[in-house]
Amino acid sequence: xxxxxxxxxxxxxxxxxxxxxxxxxxxxxxxxxxxxxxxxxxxxxxxxxxxxxxxxxxxxxxxxxxxxxxxxxxxxxxxxxxxxxxxxxxxxxxxxxxxxxxxxxxxxxxxxxxxxxxxxxxxxxxxxxxxxxxxxxxxxxxxxxxxxxxxxxxxxxxxxxxxxxxxxxxxxxxxxxxxxxxxxxxxxxxxxxxxxxxxxxxxxxxxxxxxxxxxxxxxxxxxxxxxxxxxxxxxxxxxxxxxxxxxxxxxxxxxxxxxxxxxxxxxxxxxxxxxxxxxxxxxxxxxxxxxxxxxxxxxxxxxxxxxxxxxxxxxxxxxxxxxxxxxxxxxxxxxxx
Numbered sequence: 107x108x109x110x111x112x113x114x115x116x117x118x119x120x121x122x123x124x125x126x127x128x129x130x131x132x133x134x135x136x137x138x139x140x141x142x143x144x145x146x147x148x149x150x151x152x153x154x155x156x157x158x159x160x161x162x163x164x165x166x167x168x169x170x171x172x173x174x175x176x177x178x179x180x181x182x183x184x185x186x187x188x189x190x191x192x193x194x195x196x197x198x199x200x201x202x203x204x205x206x207x208x209x210x211x212x213x214x215x216x217x218x219x220x221x222x223x224x225x226x227x228x229x230x231x232x233x234x235x236x237x238x239x240x241x242x243x244x245x246x247x248x249x250x251x252x253x254x255x256x257x258x259x260x261x262x263x264x265x266x267x268x269x270x271x272x273x274x275x276x277x278x279x280x281x282x283x284x285x286x287x288x289x290x291x292x293x294x295x296x297x298x299x300x301x302x303x304x305x306x307x308x309x310x311x312x313x314x315x316x317x318x319x320x321x322x323x324x325x326x327x328x329x330x331x332x333x334x335x336x337x338x339x340x341x342x343x344x345x346x347x348x349x350x351x352x353x354x355x356x357x358x359x360x361x362x363x364x365x366x367x368x369x370x371x372x373x374x375x376x377x378x379x380x381x382x383x384x385x386x387x388x389x390x391x392x393x394x395x396x397x398x399x400x401x402x403x404x405x406x407x408x409x410x411x412x413x414x415x416x417x418x419x420x421x422x423x424x425x426x427x428x429x430x431x432x433x434x435x436x437x438x439x440x441x442x443x
Contacts, residue, residue: 372399
């Protein structure tokens with residue numbers, strides 16, 4: 107592109123979008139890339155503070171910001187994403203359906219470190235709604251070398267949305283006081299409220315006493331049921347001698363990933379797997395607190411992902427959830443939006 111005085115710009119092609127800001131009235135593109143400057147445009151441009159313009163004369167080997175952003179977004183976006191734009195060198199990526207946003211954070215960090223093409227996303231492993239803006243690709247200069255675009259594209263897709271598909275849930279409530287009827291089961295209504303925004307539902311429910319063998323048998327039966335995708339076991343998650351649930355999960359044949367997560371509230375949660383079926387042990391905080399480790403784990407397991415021990419360990423950064431406030435009636439997974 108070539109810079110020319112405003113007085114010499116009539117008849118030339120504008121090389122980039124020009125944004126106009128009128129406080130309280132308008133903010134947006136006033137003159138778009140490719141616009142041919144007319145005499146009538148000059149007073150408006152001067153009011154926008156422009157005395158010079160960049161007109162389109164692209165050097166060989168360079169790519170304009172609009173094309174660079176479009177090509178980069180198309181190459182980095184995987185399944186479940188819809189591109190919008192470009193506008194002012196930026197392409198927006200929206201979720202094509204409800205699902206789990208998966209981001210290659212290391213690759214995004216490396217790309218952003220180069221400083222010419224930037225990728226901005228929501229946090230990795232967070233639930234998103236259809237239509238949510240989940241990422242944006244921005245070209246910083248007005249033009250970048252073709253090599254920079256090719257380098258970004260060489261990494262392949264860096265983000266995708268995995269649709270929720272593990273929607274049939276078995277809920278096993280444990281506790282002598284609930285089994286005997288002395289205390290009402292508070293877990294089921296709370297769990298149902300968490301499942302509803304995802305379209306998930308409880309297809310199997312049992313209330314069990316603090317009997318390790320009975321709990322283990324119920325878990326094994328639920329994992330063997332082809333109509334069940336996810337098993338949730340509630341109550342008795344601590345390390346006290348009379349808490350039977352952790353041992354029962356292992357006795358059921360499930361493989362323990364971790365007992366204890368670096369998340370508060372929810373440090374006593376259990377993550378396990380029985381083949382490809384996730385088994386979660388939910389502590390009492392799920393009843394008492396609006397946002398817990400359950401809200402972090404649920405989108406993952408409903409998308410078919412069972413966190414590894416390393417992935418659970420990484421949840422400690424950002425795992426102090428006390429700063430989050432869930433508004434009354436808000437979806438339990440919208441706090442991360």
